[in-house]
Amino acid sequence: MERNAAEGGSPAAAEGEVLTQLDILIRLYEGAIRFLDEAIAACEAGQVASFKERLGRGRRIIEEFRKTLDFERGGAVPSQLDDLYAFMLDSLAQAELTHEVPYIQRVVEQLRTLLEGWRGAKTAGIP
Numbered sequence: 001m002e003r004n005a006a007e008g009g010s011p012a013a014a015e016g017e018v019l020t021q022l023d024i025l026i027r028l029y030e031g032a033i034r035f036l037d038e039a040i041a042a043c044e045a046g047q048v049a050s051f052k053e054r055l056g057r058g059r060r061i062i063e064e065f066r067k068t069l070d071f072e073r074g075g076a077v078p079s080q081l082d083d084l085y086a087f088m089l090d091s092l093a094q095a096e097l098t099h100e101v102p103y104i105q106r107v108v109e110q111l112r113t114l115l116e117g118w119r120g121a122k123t124a125g126i127p
Contacts, residue, residue, distance in 0.1 A: 022122050029115040032061040036092075036108050040101050052096065055104070059092045062107075084110065 019027075039054035066085040069078040088107045095103035 022118065022126065026115065026118050026122065028061055028065070029111055029118060032058045033108055033111050033115065035061070036104050036111070039095075040104050040108075043095075043099055043101055043104070048099075051099070055092060055096055058107075059089060062088050062092070062111075084114075 035054045035058035039051050039058060042048075042050035042054055062085055066082060066089075069082055071078045071082075088110060091103045091107050094100070
């Protein structure tokens with residue numbers, strides 16, 4: 001039986017819960033961070049297959065963030081985020097090649113910073 005998000009299970013909406021785009025974005029950031037933290041743990045444990053799989057999941061979320069940037073309406077912010085996401089993806093590529101954890105840790109730190117910003121936006125009532 002699949003658990004809902006309120007029970008700490010799947011990020012799918014709990015029954016009756018309405019997710020905004022911002023809620024979904026926050027959950028995606030949380031997921032990317034979780035996958036990359038798991039990649040770090042797998043790398044440190046020498047579990048190469050798990051390391052690559054988790055790293056790939058985190059990378060794909062960041063790639064999707066990049067694809068959804070709206071350069072026409074966002075002013076300078078989308079360009080800045082695009083540059084940051086490109087840097088993150090480059091760092092993850094280096095991590096995959098070298099199995100060096102600091103590359104991943106740097107990305108996780110940046111994702112955490114962005115996540116806190118999105119959480120702040122939600123608290124401020126930005127849709």
